Amino acid sequence: MAEKKQNWPKALANAINLATSVAASVALGILGGGWLDKKFDTHMVFTVIGTLLGIATAGKIMWERLNDRRVSSVNEQKNEERE
Amino acid sequence: MFTFGMLDGALFHIGPIPVDHIIVTQWVIIALIGLVAFMATRDMQMVPRGLQNAFEALIVWTYDFFTQLMDKEHIAKKYAPLLSTFFLFIIVSNYSGLIPGAGNIPGYQPPTANWNTTLTLALITAITVQIAGFSEHGVHYLGHFISPSPLMLPLNLLEEITHPLSLFLRLFGNIFGEEMILAFMLYLVPFFVPALLMGLSVLLAAIQAVVFTILSASYIATATGEGH
Numbered sequence: 447m448a449e450k451k452q453n454w455p456k457a458l459a460n461a462i463n464l465a466t467s468v469a470a471s472v473a474l475g476i477l478g479g480g481w482l483d484k485k486f487d488t489h490m491v492f493t494v495i496g497t498l499l500g501i502a503t504a505g506k507i508m509w510e511r512l513n514d515r516r517v518s519s520v521n522e523q524k525n526e527e528r529e
Numbered sequence: 530m531f532t533f534g535m536l537d538g539a540l541f542h543i544g545p546i547p548v549d550h551i552i553v554t555q556w557v558i559i560a561l562i563g564l565v566a567f568m569a570t571r572d573m574q575m576v577p578r579g580l581q582n583a584f585e586a587l588i589v590w591t592y593d594f595f596t597q598l599m600d601k602e603h604i605a606k607k608y609a610p611l612l613s614t615f616f617l618f619i620i621v622s623n624y625s626g627l628i629p630g631a632g633n634i635p636g637y638q639p640p641t642a643n644w645n646t647t648l649t650l651a652l653i654t655a656i657t658v659q660i661a662g663f664s665e666h667g668v669h670y671l672g673h674f675i676s677p678s679p680l681m682l683p684l685n686l687l688e689e690i691t692h693p694l695s696l697f698l699r700l701f702g703n704i705f706g707e708e709m710i711l712a713f714m715l716y717l718v719p720f721f722v723p724a725l726l727m728g729l730s731v732l733l734a735a736i737q738a739v740v741f742t743i744l745s746a747s748y749i750a751t752a753t754g755e756g757h
Contacts, residue, residue, distance in 0.1 A: 455743070463747050503687045503691070
């Protein structure tokens with residue numbers, strides 16, 4: 447069986463990217479919402495919206511990375527079959 | 530003393546612009562990197578030797594690394610000089626705090642322990658990502674903001690802002706935190722313990738430079754990728 451060649455720079459980039467983007471998007475949503483609440487004197491409205499937006503963005507990022515990985519592994523399999 | 534990014538007194542002025550020790554440190558770092566690059570390339574030979582040989586090997590490795598990371602060779606070749614410059618500047622800046630005697634200079638801190646520097650680097654990346662996206666896809670690049678549906682616009686915008694913000698805060702937080710811990714340790718336990726922490730700092734400084742460079746490359750690769 448042919449040894450599967452890993453694209454380690456891409457795997458490393460994806461891992462770091464996923465970890466930081468997920469955390470940063472949630473943090474940005476919460477902090478941005480809190481800042482808007484203070485600015486417009488609205489009680490928690492923007493914090494809740496920001497938190498939900500942040501969580502949704504984190505979910506979207508994770509979903510996209512998962513799909514990227516699925517597509518690249520399918521492509522790798524196709525290439526292996528061709529070889 | 531840490532100024533947390535505020536000017537604590539200019540060393541001198543260039544016209545109306547105050548120049549403090551952080552800017553001077555950055556000039557020294559740029560001059561140092563430039564000098565090494567000049568020495569490596571001043572007498573180029575067809576069969577490389579010495580410093581030229583080492584640099585050529587490094588450049589070939591760098592191109593190969595970024596090509597694997599970014600999938601497209603022409604994109605990797607186009608942006609490898611910028612990304613390599615990021616890496617060199619950040620790693621030398623991070624290490625500048627570990628130079629023996631640096632702590633005795635009043636007000637001295639590594640440029641990357643100041644948020645102005647890391648924010649500037651992150652903004653350069655953010656602008657480069659947009660330029661890379663437009664130069665690769667033209668006006669169609671704008672379509673990714675409403676992909677897969679216009680309802681995703683807020684999420685896509687938030688994601689776009691998240692990238693430079695995470696780059697800026699991670700580098701600043703890590704290097705600033707490391708410098709603070711070192712300063713406290715030197716004050717509390719002047720012998721032995723700070724040496725261990727400095728050993729850890731050598732590793733941390735290199736990791737942060739690698740992480741910043743890889744993430745910048747990853748963002749450019751995403752902007753120029755097939756998905757857009």
